[in-house]
Amino acid sequence: MDATFWAFVALVIFIAISIYFKVPGALGSALDKRAAKIAGDLEDARRLREEAQQLLAEYQRKRKEAESEAASIIEAAKNEASQLVTEARQKTEEFVTRRSAMAEQKIAQAEREAVNEVRSTAVDIATEAARKLIELKVDAKAGADLFKASLSDLKAKLN
Template identity: 65%
Template sequence: MDATFWALVGLLIFIGIIAYAKVPGMISGALDKRADQIRNELEEAKKLREEAQQLLAEYQRKRKEAESEAESILSAAEREASALREDAKAKTEEYVSRRTAMAEQKIRQAEADAINEVRASAVDLAIVAAEKLIASKVDSKASGELFKASLGELKARLN
């Protein structure tokens, strides 16, 4: 008998011992256990993926809400800024017109004061000139008559 025969006999004895020790059952049990473990991991991965998709959808919804809220806040701020700008413009125009009116009133008052002062000075000068002229042309008798005539005219006006 040659070596090939003994190799075949050894192989059959080895396969018999493996079958007697229930190694194929242990291998199939280990493979089944590993398959169950992989199946569970796949199910867990599917659940995690679904949860991640739900979280992603929720975060996207929240982001859209935040963007719309930011847009509404921005538009409200722009409207408020525009209203404040218009209000400030109106108040500035009112202030300028009021200050202009006050300046014009002061100018008119200054003109009236200057005219009154010039008139008063002219009257004073006219009185002084008239006194000098009358003093040089009128004697004491004429002066007394003029005084009496003026006094009579004053009494007539007062009554």
């Protein structure tokens, strides 16, 4: 009996004791439980992955919607700003036109007033000169009558 024989006998006894205490069944059961746990974990991971992909797709869709909404808001703001600029230019041009027309009217009125004032002054000067000339050449009564007649003729021409 050599050492190989005793090693074989020890192995057989070990296997018999293991079978008696149901070690292979316990090992199989433990391995089955572990396999079931791993399968459950894999199923949970697959389900979580699908949920994550759905959430990702939903967030990407929402992001695209938000981007398109932001683009439309920006476009609307640009259009509104353009309209405001156009309206402001138009109002400014209208204001400048009105102010220019008012200034031209005031200038024309001032010119008319200046011409009338010059005419009035010229008439006054001419009247005074005529009075002095007549006074020098004509006697007082005839001069007064002639002056009054000239004055009424002159007033009739002006009106």
